[in-house]
Amino acid sequence: MSVRKIRKNDQMREVTIIRDYINHPEGSVLISFGDTKVICNATVTEGVPSFLRDSGKGWVTAEYAMLPRATNTRNQRESKRGKQDGRSQEISRLIGRSLRAAVDFQKLGENTITIDCDVIQADGGTRTAAITGGFCALYMACEWMIKEEIITENPISGIVSAVSVGIVLGEPLLDLEYIEDSVADVDTNLVVKDCSDIVEIQGSAEKVAFNRDLLNQMLDLGFAGIEQLTKAQKQVLGI
Amino acid sequence: MSVRKIRKNDQMREVTIIRDYINHPEGSVLISFGDTKVICNATVTEGVPSFLRDSGKGWVTAEYAMLPRATNTRNQRESKRGKQDGRSQEISRLIGRSLRAAVDFQKLGENTITIDCDVIQADGGTRTAAITGGFCALYMACEWMIKEEIITENPISGIVSAVSVGIVLGEPLLDLEYIEDSVADVDTNLVVKDCSDIVEIQGSAEKVAFNRDLLNQMLDLGFAGIEQLTKAQKQVLGI
Amino acid sequence: MSVRKIRKNDQMREVTIIRDYINHPEGSVLISFGDTKVICNATVTEGVPSFLRDSGKGWVTAEYAMLPRATNTRNQRESKRGKQDGRSQEISRLIGRSLRAAVDFQKLGENTITIDCDVIQADGGTRTAAITGGFCALYMACEWMIKEEIITENPISGIVSAVSVGIVLGEPLLDLEYIEDSVADVDTNLVVKDCSDIVEIQGSAEKVAFNRDLLNQMLDLGFAGIEQLTKAQKQVLGI
Amino acid sequence: MSVRKIRKNDQMREVTIIRDYINHPEGSVLISFGDTKVICNATVTEGVPSFLRDSGKGWVTAEYAMLPRATNTRNQRESKRGKQDGRSQEISRLIGRSLRAAVDFQKLGENTITIDCDVIQADGGTRTAAITGGFCALYMACEWMIKEEIITENPISGIVSAVSVGIVLGEPLLDLEYIEDSVADVDTNLVVKDCSDIVEIQGSAEKVAFNRDLLNQMLDLGFAGIEQLTKAQKQVLGI
Amino acid sequence: MSVRKIRKNDQMREVTIIRDYINHPEGSVLISFGDTKVICNATVTEGVPSFLRDSGKGWVTAEYAMLPRATNTRNQRESKRGKQDGRSQEISRLIGRSLRAAVDFQKLGENTITIDCDVIQADGGTRTAAITGGFCALYMACEWMIKEEIITENPISGIVSAVSVGIVLGEPLLDLEYIEDSVADVDTNLVVKDCSDIVEIQGSAEKVAFNRDLLNQMLDLGFAGIEQLTKAQKQVLGI
C-alpha cells in the first residue's frame, strides 16, 4: 500500500498549458500542474548584456516571483522589503540556466529573451512548472522573431522540461504537491532535454540523507514524468 | 461625430468579475475592464498596526503592483530596483483610502484586511478596476470572517466603485483605454460610495487646464459609469 | 456660528513670500501660510531626462521633503530609512505636474528646472504652500535664464497657485491649519492656473463621503483663496 | 601682506544665533557663520538606545544633513540615493561625540536628546557651526526638561564650541569660507569645552603634510575663535 | 591520455585545515583546497529564529562571502552595492542545509550556531571547501559548548564533506580548479554524510547536457574525493 491515495506514485497531476494568456508579451502561457499556476511571459529585446556585446550571440534570462497570496499565508512583497529574497533569486537563476541549455545563441543573434515566471497560485512544484511553461513562452517568442524577420532560423535546439521527485516516508513519489513536499525527506528537481539528457539535477536532503539506490529510483520516476510533460509541450506548441 | 468609434462616450468597456479566482485568499476575484485584468486578493490577519492597538478597531490596507509584462514594454521588477516606485505607492494609498470609506472599523474588531491588487494585463483604468475588484475581495473576506465566527456583524457600510473619465480632444469620455488615456488632456478618477457620495476625486491636467463646466460634465459621465459597476459588483456578491 | 473662531471660513491665514531666501539657487523663496514655512529653491541644469532627449523641449520636476522636526513629533529622516516615504513621493509628483501646467517646454529648450520644496515648519497646507512658493522660484529661475541669455523668451504661460479646502463638522473651510485638518471629514487640494482653470483637484474623504453640492461649495471657497494667493505671487514677482 | 583681504587671519566671520527659530522642537536655533546657515533643533524623547537600558543614564545623538541646494551646485537628496552619504554620517558622529562631552548622563536620566542640524546654506564651516549651534539647542532642551519637571538638575557640564582653522598658501587662517577651504593645504576642526580643553581635533592634509610647529599655530588661532563663539553662545542662552 | 597533466582525474588538490585560525570565534579553521582558501568561523548564540521559539530545538545557519580581491579581477563589495548577490545567497543556503543534515537539534537546545565562510583566495571549489571547513568549525563550536556546560551531549550526528566533480572535454574530473571549471561542460557539487549518504547533489550543464551514465561516473569520482576529505577532517578534529 502506498503513501498516496489517489494518484499513483509515478503519476503527474493534471497538466494544462494555455497559450497567449496575456496579450502584450512575445510569448505567453498559463501553465498548471494541478493547483500550481504560473504565468510565463517572454519578452524580446534588442541587444545583450555587456559581457556578450559584439559577440554575435544572444542571451536568455529569467525572473521568478510569487504573488503575495499565491500561498496559504501571505508573503510580504519583495518590493516592500527592498530586495528579492534568496529563494526567488536562486530559482530565477535555475530557470535561466535550464532554458539556455536549449538555445543556439549564434542563431539568436544579439537579442535577449527575458522569461518572467509569476506564480499566481502555489501548490508545490512551482519551479518545475515555471521551467516547463517558460520553455513554451521562449519557443513562442522565437517563432515571433522569425515571423517578424528579426532572425531567420529557429534557435531552439531541443525541448526542456522539468519535474520534481521526492521521497516521502521512504517511498519515491513523482510531482510532489505542497502537502507531500512539506513532509518529504528528500526533494529533487530534474531538468531534462529531449527526454534523454540531464540539464540540471538538484537533490536535497534536509531530513534524511539518501543512498545512490534511492537516487536512481527517483531518476526513474523523474524521467517518466518528463515524458508526459514533453508531450503536453509539443501539443500546445504544435511541434 | 465623436472621437470614439465603437463605444459611446458614456459607455463602459465590458466588465467581468470572476469570484474565487485564487484558492488561498479569504476573498479573491479577477476583474476585467475590457483588456485590463487585475487579480484582487484579500488576506485577513489578526491584530492591527501599532497606531490602532487596544483601540478595538480594525484596519484595511492595500498594495498595488503590475507584473513586468502587463504593459506593452516590459517594466523592471520593483524588487530588482530595490523599491516600490512612486506611482505604485500612490495607487496603493488611494485604494486603501477608498476601501476604508466603506468599513465600520468597530465592527471589524482588531483585525487587518490587506487587499493585494496585481495587474496581470493593463489597458488603462488599472487603478479604478483595482478599487472596484478590491471592494469585492474585501466584501468576500468579511463574509468569510462571519462564517468563521471571527466577527458577528458585517462591517461593510456601503458599496465602493471607481471609474476614470477623461477629456480627449475636448470631449469627455468614460472609462479610458490606454490609447485614449495617452492622448487625454485631462484624466480624472472618481471613487463613489453607494452611487451617490464622492469618496475620492482626482482630476489632473498635464496638457490643458479645465474649467468647472468641464469638471461637471466629467462628473456626470463618471456617475453613470459607477451605476454600471455597482450593478456588476452586486451581482457577483449576491447582494 | 462657525467652527472657526478667529478667521472667517473663506479667509486665508497670513501669506508671506520672501524672495532670494537662499543665495545659491537660480530662484529661491521662503513662503509662509501662517505657521507653515517652506523653502522653495529652483535649480537650472542643462539637458533633459532621456525620454525628452533631442526633442528640443525642456522639463520641470520637483522634490518635497520635511525636516525631521518640522512637525510636533520628530519624523525619522528618509535617508536613514533608506527611501523616500510614499507621502513625500506623491506630493513631489503633484508639485511637478502642477508646475509643468504653466510652462511652454519649447521655449524652455533642452533644460531642466528642479524645484526643491523643503518644509522647515509644518502647520497644515504644506503641499499647497509648496506649489504656490515653488511657482515663484520657478518664475525667478526663468528670469535668470533670460538674463544669462540661456533662453530668449519667458516660458511661463500663466500663474499657478494652490490652496486646501476642507469640511469640518459639516462646514467648508478654506486653508486648513493642522488642528482643523486632523478633524476634517474631507480634505481637498485645488491647483488653479490664472485664477480660472483647474490644473489639479484632489478631494479625499476618509471619514465622510461628500455629495456634489458640498464639492461645489468647496470649489467656491478654493477659488476665493486662489485669488488672494495669486495677488501675493504677482506682488513678490513684480508682474 | 596676508592672503585674506577683508578679515584678519584670526578673525571669525559674523556670528549670529537666533533662538526659537522653529516652534515645534524643545530647543531650536538658526546659527550663521557668515553665509553658512544651519537650523539646529533638539528633540527630547523618553527612553534610551538598548545598550543603555536600565543604566539610569541618558543619551545625546545628532544628525547632520544639507538641503540639496545649500551649495552652489545641487546635491542629489540622500533619500533618493537610498542612503546617507559617508560625509554626512561622519559629521553626524562628530557632532554627537562633541556634544556628549558636555553632558552628565546621570543627571539626564533615561532620556534621549536628538540634535538635528540641517544646513540650509553652506559657505564653509558647516560642521563647526552645527556643533556650536547644536550645543545651544541642546542647552535649551535641558532647560525645557527642568521646566517640564522631567529632570531636576541641569545635566550640562560645560560649553562646547567648535571652529575650523586652515593653512592657505602657507598661512594659518581662522574660520575658512568655502573659497578658502577649497584651496587650503590643511583643514583642521577644533572642538573645545569651556575655552580650555580639547574635545576633538581633526587635522587633515590632502595637499601638503604639516609639521608640529604649524599645528601649534593653528591651535592658537582656533582657541582665539573659540573664545568669540563661547561669548555668543552665553549671550543667546543668557548664562 | 588525460586532459589533466599533473594530478590524476580522481585526485584531490592538496587539502590543509588549520585549527584556531582566528582567536575570537567558538570554532575556527582556515581550509585550503590547493590555492582556494576559506576562513570558516563558528559563532554560538543563545536563542533561535522565531519559527523555532519554544520548540526546544536549535538552529544552524551559514553565510558565505568573498573578499573583493579573492579572484583575479576585483569584485565590488556587496555592502557597497547595498545587497548580497544571488550567487552568495544561494551558496549560503547550500552550506546551511548541508551542515544541518549532521545536527541533532534536540541535543543542541535553543541555541544557534552561525558559520561564516569568507573566501580570502579563490581557485575553484570555494563552496565545497566552505562546507568541508564549515563542518570543522561547527564541530569545534559544539565541543566548546560542552566544555562551557551549555549542552551535555554532542549534537553532531555524522561527518559532512563536500567536493566538486566536472566533465571537461568529455572526461570526468575530481575537484576542479578555476581554469578547469571555466571550460567544463558539467559542474556537479556533491555533499555526503559519513562517506555513504548523499545530503545534496547539484549537477548543472550549461554547455552540454549529460546522460545517466556520465552522472554515475561523476558520482564514483565524487565519493572517492569525499573519502580523502573526511580523513583530513577527522585528523584535525581528533576523532
Next chain:
Amino acid sequence: MSVRKIRKNDQMREVTIIRDYINHPEGSVLISFGDTKVICNATVTEGVPSFLRDSGKGWVTAEYAMLPRATNTRNQRESKRGKQDGRSQEISRLIGRSLRAAVDFQKLGENTITIDCDVIQADGGTRTAAITGGFCALYMACEWMIKEEIITENPISGIVSAVSVGIVLGEPLLDLEYIEDSVADVDTNLVVKDCSDIVEIQGSAEKVAFNRDLLNQMLDLGFAGIEQLTKAQKQVLGI
C-alpha cells in the same frame, strides 16, 4: 608604576608584515599589530573617476571592512544590512586620504589603485594597521606597474605610517590594544609621512577633554611609534 604591565608606554606591540599574502592582487600583505590582523590588497585599474577624466592624473581610494567574527561578538554583515555602516565608511575615507598624501598623481597617469583593507582579527588599532599595511600594498602595486611598463616612474613620494595613542587613567600610552582602548579617556590616531610631517591627526575625547600639554605628550609617543613602523615597512619593501 604604570597602567601597563608588560609593554612600556612608548612600545609598539609586535609588528609583522607578510608580503604576497594573497596571490591575485597587484600588491598584497597581511599586517599584524599584535593580535590585530589585516589583509591589505591593492588592485590596479585603468581609468579614473569622472571628476579626474582627461586630467592626466591618477587616483587612489580605499575600502575598509571587518569579517563578522573579527571581534569578540559577531557583527552582522554589512551586505545583509544593505549598507556599509558609518564607522566603516569613515575609516575607508581616512585610509584613502592618508595614502593619497604619498602619491604623485601625475606620475600615476590615468590609473586608479584601490586598496582593500579587510580586518580578519581585531584587537585595537585596526585603522592604523590598515593604513600602514595599505601603504605597503600600494607601493608593491606601483612597482608592479613599472615592471608591467604601465608607468615609467614610481609615483610614491614618501612613506606613510599610522599609529594610535591614547590616554588611559591619565597616562599617555602608545598603540592601544582593545582592552586599553575600551577604557581610554582619549583616543588619537596619527598618520605621518616620512617620520616628520603630519598627514592626519584625529584626537577624540568622549570621556575627558584634554589640554594642549597632554596633546603634546601624545604626539611625542606617536612619533616614536611611527619610527618603528616605518622601519618595518622599509624592510619588507626592500627600500
